[in-house]
Amino acid sequence: MRSLGISLEGLRALLDHKLHTFFMMAGTVVGIAALIVIMAIGRGTESKVMKRVNNFGPRAMMLIAGGGKDLPPPDMTVTTLTLEDVEAVRAEIEGLEIVTPMAWKMYTPVKREVNQIRSVIWGVKPEWHQAYNWYTAIGEGISAEDVASLARVCVIGKTVREEFFGEENPIGGRIYLNKVALTVKGVLTEAGTSPGGGDFDNKIILPITTAMRRVLNVDYLGAIRIITKNPSAMAEQAEEIQVLMKRLHHITPPEEDDFRIVTALVIAEVARGISRTFYYLLLALAGLSLFIGGVVMMNLLLISVNARVAEIGLRRALGATRGDIFRQFLTESLSVTLLGMLLGGMLGWAVCQLLLRTTEIALILSWQQFAVAVVFALLIGTFFGVQPARKAARLHPVEALR
Amino acid sequence: MIELENIEKTYFTGGIPTPVLKGISFHVAPGEYVAIMGPSGSGKTTLMNIMGCLDKPTGGSYRLDGIDTIELDDEKLAKVRNRKIGFIFQLFHLLQRITAFKNVLLPLIYTEHFPPEAAKRAEKALSAVGLADRMHFRPNTLSGGEQQRVAIARALITDPSILLADEPTGNLDSQSGAELLDIFQRLHEQGRTIVVVTHNRTVAERAERILLLKDGVISGEDSS
Numbered sequence: 079m080r081s082l083g084i085s086l087e088g089l090r091a092l093l094d095h096k097l098h099t100f101f102m103m104a105g106t107v108v109g110i111a112a113l114i115v116i117m118a119i120g121r122g123t124e125s126k127v128m129k130r131v132n133n134f135g136p137r138a139m140m141l142i143a144g145g146g147k148d149l150p151p152p153d154m155t156v157t158t159l160t161l162e163d164v165e166a167v168r169a170e171i172e173g174l175e176i177v178t179p180m181a182w183k184m185y186t187p188v189k190r191e192v193n194q195i196r197s198v199i200w201g202v203k204p205e206w207h208q209a210y211n212w213y214t215a216i217g218e219g220i221s222a223e224d225v226a227s228l229a230r231v232c233v234i235g236k237t238v239r240e241e242f243f244g245e246e247n248p249i250g251g252r253i254y255l256n257k258v259a260l261t262v263k264g265v266l267t268e269a270g271t272s273p274g275g276g277d278f279d280n281k282i283i284l285p286i287t288t289a290m291r292r293v294l295n296v297d298y299l300g301a302i303r304i305i306t307k308n309p310s311a312m313a314e315q316a317e318e319i320q321v322l323m324k325r326l327h328h329i330t331p332p333e334e335d336d337f338r339i340v341t342a343l344v345i346a347e348v349a350r351g352i353s354r355t356f357y358y359l360l361l362a363l364a365g366l367s368l369f370i371g372g373v374v375m376m377n378l379l380l381i382s383v384n385a386r387v388a389e390i391g392l393r394r395a396l397g398a399t400r401g402d403i404f405r406q407f408l409t410e411s412l413s414v415t416l417l418g419m420l421l422g423g424m425l426g427w428a429v430c431q432l433l434l435r436t437t438e439i440a441l442i443l444s445w446q447q448f449a450v451a452v453v454f455a456l457l458i459g460t461f462f463g464v465q466p467a468r469k470a471a472r473l474h475p476v477e478a479l480r
Numbered sequence: 481m482i483e484l485e486n487i488e489k490t491y492f493t494g495g496i497p498t499p500v501l502k503g504i505s506f507h508v509a510p511g512e513y514v515a516i517m518g519p520s521g522s523g524k525t526t527l528m529n530i531m532g533c534l535d536k537p538t539g540g541s542y543r544l545d546g547i548d549t550i551e552l553d554d555e556k557l558a559k560v561r562n563r564k565i566g567f568i569f570q571l572f573h574l575l576q577r578i579t580a581f582k583n584v585l586l587p588l589i590y591t592e593h594f595p596p597e598a599a600k601r602a603e604k605a606l607s608a609v610g611l612a613d614r615m616h617f618r619p620n621t622l623s624g625g626e627q628q629r630v631a632i633a634r635a636l637i638t639d640p641s642i643l644l645a646d647e648p649t650g651n652l653d654s655q656s657g658a659e660l661l662d663i664f665q666r667l668h669e670q671g672r673t674i675v676v677v678t679h680n681r682t683v684a685e686r687a688e689r690i691l692l693l694k695d696g697v698i699s700g701e702d703s704s
Contacts, residue, residue: 083594084589391573395561397562397591398590399554474535479534
């Protein structure tokens with residue numbers, strides 16, 4: 079009861095000096111708002127990154143024909159990636175679970191009866207299904223027997239099914255690819271958007287032998303899909319693969335690589351857009367504005383202590399202990415920062431809503447950000463409030479009353 | 481009630497001792513009205529600060545209501561000030577941003593338990609000094625005399641053992657000063673113990689006993 083009364087004295091002082099209170103609060107409001115917006119952007123970005131990485135395969139690497147740094151698809155003019163490379167990677171690089179070849183042809187005309195569409199062709203081996211964690215929704219996937227017998231079969235993506243079959247049962251249906259008749263034996267589950275942004279479901283999967291010898295008539299690969307056993311070794315393995323491939327393809331600097339390796343790490347980096355460093359810089363800036371807000375508040379509180387020396391002396395004479403005075407002034411600073419936090423939280427929330435409505439920035443608001451704001455406000459209120467409160471409490475009543 | 485024995489107070493400025501009070505002894509009995517009179521620099525404010533438990537002497541003993549105040553720490557001294565002493569200052573020391581009524585309530589915030597009848601007590605105290613109709617005015621809308629009467633009401637609200645007044649009329653015109661001394665007279669007749677510190681003989685002569693303070697010692701005593 080006694081403490082409550084004294085704390086109320088602190089609150090009353092704030093209400094009596096509204097402009098002063100506003101200036102004490104400004105830094106906290108801006109700092110907390112910035113903190114919330116930046117943390118929301120951070121969370122939104124991370125969730126986007128996670129989605130992309132999971133889509134690509136968190137343990138996946140793609141060894142792709144053609145140099146540079148682009149994501150798939152491969153460079154169709156490069157013919158140097160071969161089945162021997164698959165064997166070499168499998169034999170020489172340790173810690174890999176799957177190494178599987180993929181023949182690849184971008185948008186190729188496919189016909190069924192009178193309909194024609196353009197679709198991406200992948201020639202694969204049975205373990206491709208595991209490597210992509212991508213199986214059939216109906217029918218069956220590519221089998222070892224299909225590969226061994228150059229079977230004229232295919233598995234189609236959801237988009238292909240919709241274009242050709244609509245509501246019909248696609249299993250056993252026949253489609254034509256470069257005049258080769260293929261029997262549909264399965265339909266893949268829906269995949270959505272590719273890491274590059276295209277329609278991942280517009281796809282036809284063939285046994286790799288059928289693709290290379292019957293349909294595409296090539297002896298080279300588009301890509302090799304590699305799954306590591308240990309994601310933390312991925313960066314190192316990618317480097318080892320690069321060294322191996324340089325050797326196999328007889329590439330010596332300054333000659334450029336005729337292949338590239340895209341890992342889940344690269345996908346994450348691309349998806350992140352703003353780099354992690356930049357994100358931390360923004361967080362640091364928000365922290366700095368909170369800190370400056372705290373310093374400003376501390377100075378205004380010190381000024382207010384100086385302006386109220388006589389009041390402090392009087393309160394001491396009337397029976398306030400040092401602790402009472404300390405409590406009163408600490409209540410002032412804590413109230414300022416908590417109120418600032420409240421306003422800053424609302425401002426941050428409003429800015430997030432505005433960004434969500436008017437921009438493409440991925441952001442996620444959650445209660446954690448507001449919890450962090452509360453913690454920061456309490457820390458700042460205490461850290462920067464203690465000094466003025468101590469100064470007020472230390473005043474000798476006789477000096478203060480003079 | 482008030483027992484001062486051989487009180488000394490020495491200030492040290494840059495290591496050089498400056499004795500202000502050099503052994504002061506006197507008693508004030510319950511219900512007495514005492515003036516401590518002396519010129520400026522005689523140490524009367526220092527003496528008042530010690531009697532009000534705002535400051536500690538460097539030597540001697542001070543007992544208030546039987547409590548040895550020398551041994552008390554900051555917290556206990558604050559309690560003694562709150563419960564036993566009512567201060568009246570030359571500069572009134574009212575908080576300008578709150579009403580007279582709330583100023584009067586201020587000491588009760590620092591009591592152990594905020595009394596439920598606080599508002600009634602404040603009203604009563606303000607009525608007793610003739611300010612029943614000005615209760616909800618802010619100090620800066622009141623005259624000097626009225627402000628000092630608010631301060632008296634504030635001093636009385638905790639029902640203290642003694643009223644300690646330091647030059648209470650120092651900032652008042654003579655008419656307000658006289659009115660104030662009339663209030664003191666009335667309080668004295670009701671049995672209050674009052675100690676007034678002043679350099680003004682007219683003020684001092686209203687008390688029943690005058691202690692003359694000069695150069696840090698009691699140089700004589702008059703009674704009127």
